[in-house]
Amino acid sequence: MTVKTLLNWSVLWFLVFFALPATGQEEAKIFERECAGCHRLPAMVQRNWDAKRWQETISRMHTYGAAIPQKDIERLANYLARATKGRRQRAMAYVADEDLNEVLVLDVDGGKLLGRVAVGKAPHGIAVTPDGSRAYVANMGTHDVSVIDLNANRVIATIPTGPNAHEVAITPDGRFAYVSNHSQASVSAIEVASNRVVATIPVGEAPHDLSVSPDGKWLWVTHVDSNDLAIISVSEQKLVERIPLPSSPHGIQVAPDGKLVWVGLIHRDSVLALDTASRKVAVEVRVGNEPYYLVADSRYVWVSNEASDTVSVIDAMKKRVVASIPVGQEPHGLALTPDGRYLWVAHRRQGTISIISVEKRAVVAEVKVGKRPHKLAIAVRSSEAVTKK
Numbered sequence: 001m002t003v004k005t006l007l008n009w010s011v012l013w014f015l016v017f018f019a020l021p022a023t024g025q026e027e028a029k030i031f032e033r034e035c036a037g038c039h040r041l042p043a044m045v046q047r048n049w050d051a052k053r054w055q056e057t058i059s060r061m062h063t064y065g066a067a068i069p070q071k072d073i074e075r076l077a078n079y080l081a082r083a084t085k086g087r088r089q090r091a092m093a094y095v096a097d098e099d100l101n102e103v104l105v106l107d108v109d110g111g112k113l114l115g116r117v118a119v120g121k122a123p124h125g126i127a128v129t130p131d132g133s134r135a136y137v138a139n140m141g142t143h144d145v146s147v148i149d150l151n152a153n154r155v156i157a158t159i160p161t162g163p164n165a166h167e168v169a170i171t172p173d174g175r176f177a178y179v180s181n182h183s184q185a186s187v188s189a190i191e192v193a194s195n196r197v198v199a200t201i202p203v204g205e206a207p208h209d210l211s212v213s214p215d216g217k218w219l220w221v222t223h224v225d226s227n228d229l230a231i232i233s234v235s236e237q238k239l240v241e242r243i244p245l246p247s248s249p250h251g252i253q254v255a256p257d258g259k260l261v262w263v264g265l266i267h268r269d270s271v272l273a274l275d276t277a278s279r280k281v282a283v284e285v286r287v288g289n290e291p292y293y294l295v296a297d298s299r300y301v302w303v304s305n306e307a308s309d310t311v312s313v314i315d316a317m318k319k320r321v322v323a324s325i326p327v328g329q330e331p332h333g334l335a336l337t338p339d340g341r342y343l344w345v346a347h348r349r350q351g352t353i354s355i356i357s358v359e360k361r362a363v364v365a366e367v368k369v370g371k372r373p374h375k376l377a378i379a380v381r382s383s384e385a386v387t388k389k
């Protein structure tokens, strides 16, 4: 290609980008700049709102410290109204059942069972890739990971990891799936593109839950037996730091803005928030008995208290418990629906899921699901994928 044609191409690209009306690129950048610190776009587009409602809501974000210029508010509101019009996508829940050795597929609207996928023995943890195309399931009984193609609802790979493969976390770019090997004091890094283990990283005793920072750089791991946390560098695939804690950490999740990490101390009946920059404990709040798992969005942290049959609700800004919701027996896995309106809670003992309304802070429905549902993941499916069952 000659310099002249190259120049011509540059002129053409210049015209395409700057002379034509924006087609959403610019708005996506505004979202990235003004909102992504606290929200994710897929959750946003679940809301089928008009421009006025978007504008009112975005204006309200000033209360939380966002400083969004007025012209961007209008532009983004119009864009989101256009982007979300009639586009409410269908969400599916994928529930790992430890007794049935299956992942059950449920429609989030109504809780109907749509399918079941046989996996390894005693599937414990589950995570879905950010594009919603695959689920990675850690099988405690077969010490491996089943990879499910969610378009076909079938297992496409089984990857041996380590003794009592426990929980799974996937990086936000969808490149790596991390698995804690509970009885080996290690974490396996699986490359999603090849479905191969690319690193086995030594950590502390009894690694349990995992959470990746929103910038995709750090993996946080709880050790139930050595009373501390591990931080793994994703780029180096190695342990870089261990942080001692007052008691056994179990569930963990980095907050959406990456500034805090929420950790449940299972034998101290508390949840603490650790400042990710200073590594200091910002606050410790008392919750119910034996807090197992937690999920955090920009507004609340939800905690399943397995021994008191409740879900604690922590206000993420005020950092205190604002509600304790009675649920079924032994609440374990938790997942928020993509529209942020409901929390699904799995009850391992009862074989049920409680559905909590975020607004009402109460259980509004209960669904019978399998025999021993442990963890679950909720993901948006494209309509094409749904009909292709």
Ligand code: HEC
Pocket (backbone or CB within 6 Å): 031, 034, 035, 036, 037, 038, 039, 044, 047, 057, 058, 060, 061, 064, 065, 066, 068, 076, 298, 299
């Ligand atoms: C500093 C953090 C922060 C930033 C930045 C921020 N928000 Fe929020 N947003 C929140 C919090 C906290 C809530 C929950 C409280 C509420 O609903 O009033 C929330 C709630 C929302 C909701 C749900 C409201 C409802 O009624 O269901 C929407 C939609 C939303 N934000 C959109 C946006 C958009 C779009 C932007 C960017 C222009 C943005 N936010 C920027 C913190 C933030």
